[in-house]
Amino acid sequence: MISLFGKPEPTLLERLKSSVAKTRTEFAARVEQILTGDRPVDPELLKQLESALLSADIGVRTTREVLAALRQQVNEHKLTEAAALKQALKQELVNIVSAPASGNGHRPDASAPAPRVLFVVGVNGTGKTTTIGKLASRLKSEGATVLLCAADTFRAAAIEQLEAWGRRAGVDVVKQKSGADPSAVVFDALSAARSRSTDIVVVDTAGRLHTKSNLMAELDKMKRTASKVIPGAPHDVLLVLDATTGQNGLNQAREFWSHAGVTGIVLTKLDGTAKGGIVIAIARELNLPIRFVGTGEQIGDLVPFDAQTYVNSLFE
Numbered sequence: 001m002i003s004l005f006g007k008p009e010p011t012l013l014e015r016l017k018s019s020v021a022k023t024r025t026e027f028a029a030r031v032e033q034i035l036t037g038d039r040p041v042d043p044e045l046l047k048q049l050e051s052a053l054l055s056a057d058i059g060v061r062t063t064r065e066v067l068a069a070l071r072q073q074v075n076e077h078k079l080t081e082a083a084a085l086k087q088a089l090k091q092e093l094v095n096i097v098s099a100p101a102s103g104n105g106h107r108p109d110a111s112a113p114a115p116r117v118l119f120v121v122g123v124n125g126t127g128k129t130t131t132i133g134k135l136a137s138r139l140k141s142e143g144a145t146v147l148l149c150a151a152d153t154f155r156a157a158a159i160e161q162l163e164a165w166g167r168r169a170g171v172d173v174v175k176q177k178s179g180a181d182p183s184a185v186v187f188d189a190l191s192a193a194r195s196r197s198t199d200i201v202v203v204d205t206a207g208r209l210h211t212k213s214n215l216m217a218e219l220d221k222m223k224r225t226a227s228k229v230i231p232g233a234p235h236d237v238l239l240v241l242d243a244t245t246g247q248n249g250l251n252q253a254r255e256f257w258s259h260a261g262v263t264g265i266v267l268t269k270l271d272g273t274a275k276g277g278i279v280i281a282i283a284r285e286l287n288l289p290i291r292f293v294g295t296g297e298q299i300g301d302l303v304p305f306d307a308q309t310y311v312n313s314l315f316e
Contacts, residue, residue, distance in 0.1 A: 027056040027277070028315055031089070035082040041074050045082065049089070056277030056314075057246045062284040066092050090311055096280055097307035100289040115147070115193040116200045117226055117233035121219065121260055122240035123252060124207030127268040129158065131240050131294060132204050133165025134302035135266075140171060144199040149189035150175035151182040151222060152206040162204050168299055182206065182218065183225040190229040203234070216259045223261075237262050238291060243270040243278055250281050257286055264291040267305075279310060 030052040034045060046067060053063040069092050073079045079088055120135075122128045129152070136146045148166050150173055152158040159175050166173040174189035186203060193201045203226075205219060226233040239262040241249045256262045265288055267279060279290055290305040 027052060030055065031086065031315070035086040035089075039082040041079055041082060041085050045085075046071065046074075049085075053277065057281065058277035059247065059250065059281035059285065062096065062281050065284070066096070086315075090315060093280055093311045093314075094307050097283045097290070097310060100283050100287045114200075115190065115198045115230060116235050117190065117203065117230055118200065119203045119205060119219075119223065119226075119234040119237045119260075120240060120266075121205050121237060121256060121262070122207060124155070126207070126240045126242040127294060128207060128240040129161050129165065129204055130297075131266050131268060131292075131302065132162065132202050133169055134294070134299055135292070136166070136171045136202055137169040137299045138302055139200055139202075140169060145196075146171045147189060147193045147196070147198045147201045148173040149186055149201055149203040151185045151189075152204050153178055153180045153182050153185065154206045158204070158206070165299075183222050186222050186225050187229060190226060190233065194230065219260055236264065238264050238266050239288075240266045240268060241278075241282075243267050246278055247281070249278055250285065253282055253286055253288065257288060262288060264289050266290075266292045266294070266302075268294040270294065279305075 031049070034048045034052060039045065049070075050063055050067050053066060054060065058066075066089070070079065070085065070088055073088055074085075079085050118135075120128055120132050132148065136148055139146050146169070148162055148171055150159045150162045152162070153176065156178075159173075159178060163173050163175070174185065174192055176185050176188070182205070189201055189203065192198075203222070205222065206215065223234055223237075237260055239253055239256045239260070241253060243249065245252070253262065253265065265282055267290055270279075270293055282288055283290065290310075292302050293305050293310075295301045295303055
């Protein structure tokens, strides 16, 4: 089976650096100012570091946990200088962001029989359909056969937009007329994929607020339909989040995780915010892995997320 989670490309660090440039400019500058030279580690230094972490939208809970771990090392006399504290900080952040991806509970079953079914969910305006187009292109470049399902039948021009991305990616789109039952479109798409021996089906769902219970119920119906056609489907539910929403994005992720069974995050517009620490907050507070990061507007601007590379890009 073609892997959804390809190895990071050689240019991943440069692309992530570009995406988190605003965060790096603010966060790294403050950290460098605080953790410079032979400055001793004291309560005032840790207080300043706490402020820097909060400014990057890492979140109160996660910041407190990071500081607690660092203070423990300071108390044990393992960290006595600012330079060593900086390396310890980087390692704490890497550990947090790496944990969900290595857990068994949120990783899809790679042994699932074809077709592999991916639902893509999120609120309007996050770049969901654009992300689907980029993802389809990436999966095809890895050798997979891909079919897109236009199950967003409510938003004006949603079907046409997905078809445009399908043409750019060179993959087929299964659709019905605007206003059709989304579950019926899912049924058609999965039936077609099974008959064609397609590797992966990516389902575009209508943008919905996590607070709209009727729309969340509709999403649940689509998932039930998918499981009837393909046992075990959907095998993955990816939530597309706009990084510029900061802590509000964390609230969205929390609700979608609760109601839609989200297994991973795709983060968009990371280049437009100085609050890129939301990546760390999501990983820690929801135990959800970041699967991909959108790094621009072109079809190839979707890169696999890598914890070490991301943390390095914040500091370097």
